[in-house]
Amino acid sequence: MTPWSLARRSARMNPSLIREILKLAERPGVLSMAGGLPSADSFPVDAIAEACARVMAQAPRQALQYAASEGYGPLRDWVAQRLAAMGLRASAEQVLITSGSQQGLDLVGKVLIDAGAPVAVESPTYLGALQAFNPYEPIYAGLAGDDEGPLPGAIEALPHDAPGTRFAYLLPNFQNPTGRVLPEARRDALVHAAQAARVPLVEDNPYGDLWYDEEPPAPLAARWPEGTVYLGSFSKVLAPGLRLGYLLAPESLYPKLLQAKQAADLHTPGFNQRVVYEVVRDGFLDRHVATIRARYRRQRDAMAAALVAHLPALSHWRAPLGGMFFWVRLPEGCDALGLLPNALAAGIAYVPGLPFYAHAGDPRTLRLSFVTLSPQEIGDGVAVLGRVLREHLDAQGEVAP
């Protein structure tokens, strides 16, 4: 008999379906459109290697010693300046460097969520945020939405439908998984609704720099600084393996988030913070992100063309204006999770949409990443997907005419 008793919250921690799918998708020969990874070909290897050498030559003992929980001062300054240029009311004192923006989500949950308290999320939303919040045992209030994002009316209804909602978690730019971006007018309407409902916002923006057609509108946090925690990341614009993100918090919240950070891991590795600062300090990031945009735009265009060419009638999608994903709704009779074994057997992989919903989701949805395959491979992979779907629909038609 085990001597261990688990905390109640551990019942809300569960193995990730996506992790299991990704393991299957890693088999040799599988064209995987399942991953949530950026393209490793986009990593600025030379710049990072040079920065490592510079940090180890110039300040090795400082970089390798314990450091402040708030983060490395010059990097906090840099982040604050970048956010200010986006229209945010950002001072370095309100910037907290985190171990990836995933940690930012954990800290927000730790400081704000009581067991049984409502948290409003989009339907669907980012799976990793649900995983970060779940251990704090919220009750999720799903926000109805359309192709322009959550509906302001859904926020307005929160005081009635989910009184005491701690915050609404929103991804305005090229959301994972749907890829959709909130237009200017929707942003304004949502912020006004949130202010009226007194529901503060947690704004997650890992993909904002990855726009392929036009720059997205200013963040929600620019419209309601004291009511918004803003989360950013270097994972999609430099490299995720350094685990470096940041948050910008209102003055009333910052001290508790900082104390939660200190309790969680003391501080984000100082070495990594200095390396990234060395890489970005001279304006490198804007030049580099332009190359990622050009690369991903070609891949986005290839997938858009391939979907038109190969997906069966009554499939639905909208080509995203940024980010890394297409979100596809299959024709009636197609269950994305149920069809995954067929897809894997045929040599491709995708992620079914269900895990992205806090509540019951749409089983006909799936997510396709376009950033890790070449345009040629994207064409091949989508052609296989189309064949798998048509074979299934044809077989269905035979049994149920």
Add this chain to the structure above:
Amino acid sequence: MTPWSLARRSARMNPSLIREILKLAERPGVLSMAGGLPSADSFPVDAIAEACARVMAQAPRQALQYAASEGYGPLRDWVAQRLAAMGLRASAEQVLITSGSQQGLDLVGKVLIDAGAPVAVESPTYLGALQAFNPYEPIYAGLAGDDEGPLPGAIEALPHDAPGTRFAYLLPNFQNPTGRVLPEARRDALVHAAQAARVPLVEDNPYGDLWYDEEPPAPLAARWPEGTVYLGSFSKVLAPGLRLGYLLAPESLYPKLLQAKQAADLHTPGFNQRVVYEVVRDGFLDRHVATIRARYRRQRDAMAAALVAHLPALSHWRAPLGGMFFWVRLPEGCDALGLLPNALAAGIAYVPGLPFYAHAGDPRTLRLSFVTLSPQEIGDGVAVLGRVLREHLDAQGEVAP
């Protein structure tokens, strides 16, 4: 009016008194014995710089990409082998790489502590562990102890005194703050008591390699593998700024700890894990730790001699056999926190003992670090401490004869 409502647990997160003291201790001209930092002169800068260059030359894209939540396979293998050599039943599958052992403490708290559940801790204990556990709202059961560590009777009494105790948190080797080590017989007696009481153990071992006289006995985890989570760290033997630790968990707990890790920060930076693996893979660590031991032993001896020479009568301490700290109990009439301003004014700093107690503590205690000052500076600093104490005692004698 702020729109934010804080979670109840946030009332248990508070600014660290020690952080405030350390800020004061950083003033130029202060001989600080307050820090909990290893000596930056002990960092193997060349080996780490070479390892960085090697990783960036040989596997940059893998090192910079997202990676497994469990940790980098070869590093997990290396840790398992090292732990097995210490007598632990360690397979790589049970090793979880963490962002410093502070994160190990947070994960353990997240998975095991319900609000109001008892957690047994030594008196005093490591402050950072209290900070990690506090957000999960435990009730602390203080374990009575002596110079050989907690008393087995205190563990035996837990089912009566604190029924449902989730675990006992123990630091057998050169504990922070007291420096004491548990002898072989006490380890056996504590494990037997814990097994009888069905109270599992969380064993924290950041200092075990820093022994100056003889190697400490085998860990508690070697005596009760299925009832012990073991935490280790590279912070004190390589460098803390890389934020790299690990835990070894029984099979029944590992999956939940892994899910908690994934939710907290996805994974510890793969780059850092590969760099440390490159540094340690060929046996470097044993050679390097021997140099740290020689350095710290000289400093320990210098502080032992200085305390004998300079502290007033009726001060009490025992020279530690390892680690980084002396724990001093001042004579009656001396309040360590109250005297700190005098000490800072005289140009030295220490940490008062009170923050290390979960409950009311002994105000006459203080902690002195011997690892960041030279033997000469240690002699000077302790001489000043002795003078501050004697001036205070003399003044007391004058007002209250």
